[in-house]
Structures are given as C-alpha cells and as structure tokens.
Amino acid sequence: MKTGKIKKIIDILLITLTFAFLSTALYRYLSSRKPEEPKPGIPTIIFTQWWEDSSEEELFLAIIKEFGEFNDDFNIVLNTMPYEELRRTLFYSNYYLSEGEEIFPGDIFALDPLWIPELLSKEVIEDTHSFIISFVDVLFYNIDVLKEAGFTRPPKTRSEFLRCVRTLAERERNRQTPTRGITSGLALGLESSRGIYDDVFPWIWSAGVQLIQEGSPALSSGAVIEGLSFLASLSSEGLIAKEAFSADSKKKRDDFISGRAAFMIAPSSEIRYVRDKMGDESFGITSIPMPDNYYGKALYGSASWTAVVSSASEQKEEAKRFLEFLTEKSAFLSEQTRAVTGNSFPPVHDDFYSKVWDIVIAGESEMDFIGLPWTELEEAFKGELTVLFAEQVPPAGAAARIQRRWKEILEQ
Secondary structure, rough: OHHHHHHHHHHHHHHHHHHHHHHHHHHHHHHHOOOOOOOOOEEEEEEEEOOHOOOOOHHHHHHHHHHHHHOOOEEEEEEEOOOOHHHHHHHHHOEOOOOOOOOOOEEEEEEEEHHHHHHHHOOOOOEEEEEEEEEEEEEEHHHHHHHHHOOOOEEEEEEEHHHHHHHHHHHHHOOOOOOOOOEEEEHHHHHHHOOHHHOOHHHHOOOOOOOOOEEEOOOOOHHHHHHHHHHHHHHHHEOOOOOOOOOHHHHHHHHHHHOOEEEEEEEHHHHHHHHHOOOOOEEEOOOOOEEEOOOOOOEEEEEEEEEEEEOOOOHHHEEEEHHHHHOOOOOHHHHHHHOEEEOEEOOOHHHHHHHHHHHHHHHHEEEOOOOOOOHHHHHHHHHHHHHHHHOOOOOOHHHHHHHHHHHHOOOO
C-alpha cells in the first residue's frame, strides 16, 4: 500500500477517535450537572418518550441542557412512559381518563414508526416526523445452556436451530431433577404490539423475502410457506413457550435472562439490559438463522426511534425547533446507545456491537410496513398464526388465509 494511502487511513482513524472522545466528554460534562428547574414565565414543552430504558441515565437531560444553552425562551421537560403505555394512551385513551380527567401526553412524542399511519388518520400527530436511530433485531443465545448441550457456537441455519432446541428439550426431559427449569428453546412475546414483528417475521425475512411487494401482500411464495412450516414445527414439538400468545416483551426477556429459554429475538437495544443482568460471558448475539438452501442476503427488522409533534400542542413552533435539534443529535445518540444512524454505525471496541454492525452490513433493512395500517395487519396475522399453531390448518393454508385478509385490509 502506498505511503499516501496509509497516511490518509491514519488521519481518518484519528479524526473518528477524536470525534468519539469529544462527544463522550461533552455528554459526561453535561450529564454531570444537576437538572435545572424550568424557568418561570416561559412556555414549557413536554417531551414524552420511553427511550431512557435503552440509554445511559441522564442522556436526554444532557441533550436538553445543551439545547437550553442556545434556546432560553422555553423549557423542555421529559415525561417518561413505558412503550406499551404510551401506545395505549395515544391509540385508545383519546387523552381522557375514565373519571373524565383530561390528560396531556406531551408536545413531542417518541414514536415507533409502525404507529405513524394510524396516528395520522386519527389526527393525533402532525404530518411531520423525524427519524432518529435504529436498533437491529438479533438472536440472543444463552452460552452456558448451549455448552451444556454440547454446542460450541450458535446455530446459523434453521436445521441447526431445530437440532439445537430439540437437543436442549431432550436433555431437560431426561433429567431426573431439572436444573434450569427450561420450558422452551425459543421465548416469544406475542402479546406485545411488536410481537409478530420482532418474534415471527424475522424468520421469514432471513430468507430474503418481503411480505409486502409494491403495496400488495406477498405471502404465497414457497419461502413464506417454508417459514411458517418451520415455526409450526417449533410449536408442535413444544419448543416455543406455551404462554407465547399471552406473554409480552418483558416476559420474553425475563424468560431468556432466567434461563427458562435458550433463545430470543430482540432489538439490539436490549443488549445493555441483558448484559447488566447476565454479564458478558453468559450470552451472545448472532444473526437470525437462515434457511438451509438460501445463500443470498437476509432482510433484518429493526426497532427505530422516531419523534413527532403532537396535534394538540399549543407550542408547535417551539416543539419543532427542539425536534430539529434532536434530529441533528442523531449521530451523538447513535454513539451513546450503539445504534444505527442511516447507513453508519459508531466506532466501538465492543464484541457485541461489532457483531451488530456485521449483521447490518451483511443484510438489508426490511421496508415492508412503512406507511401501512400495522395494527390491522398484525392482528390478522396473529389470528391465523394461532390457528396454525393449534394445527387446525397447514402452513400453505395459513399463508393463503393471511394473504386474503391482508388484501382486504390494504384495499379498504
């Protein structure tokens, strides 16, 4: 390699490391300062979000403080709500409690992009929103459980996954006294509003298959039917948690952390929480196992952070100013949370997040449900999945029924 090229690479690395150091130093300085009381006599903007669970404590207070250094004509106040609680509030409460007391969730909402079409139709949000960052769906696996069963690495294909969870189930059945209380190979949380998206679709996307093509459902392909057949096999053999349809994402995560399940699919934002509970040596992450006969690129799902101005806000212009600032901080947020911003990923020296980036560059992001009525599509799919898991219809029949129901929804 020529000397000039080597120098250029070194310069780029030095610039990248310097940026990372300065960003981290700024964050630590700002977050170390005590939160300031809202200034009296000026408007207050409420920013309602669930994001603090996936980030370092004080991260958003640090951003608010930085914004306030240059914008002192209104206050920003954080209002933290759990993901599902915020969704229920925006979709179903109509901003009123049963006793008639009015509630105001905020001027700016953190949103899942899947919510946007329905909230726009309900006129809950403004017709402008900002993409912030994304967390890729990955397969979490329990290293200790796999080692005990004789597996030195996680499964890469569906047949390897089946062999692994069958072995785990057989070993547990043969124990006179179960030691780990493993109830399933794969933990699911289908009660969550993202349950189908996070726990089921990734198996189909791993075959490079889109479920929506040019705005129309596309579930009649052999690849989709094979994916449903794979999931039906897991269910019929008792390799999926029996309470899958009543478990939420928290129950799924708890099943994995406790060792009751050997695997789960979840966004990479869960790495922080899982490693806090299990340490770095007891679990790993990898890509979703692909079909044995597929050698193309996998599609991967993701959990994205999007923010939007509330239609009910009386301070829309101020809210938009902060929203613009928050969007400009996407690279900083990406660095602090180890997320993906556009096509970039923060430089890290961490095996977990390096693996996340490997998954990103090896695959392609799925774009199936952008702008579509997610709740109706999800409920229709879940209903037919229940029938499939009850062995009342074959995989091809389930695919045909979902195709028909999705077509009716999208043609309304």
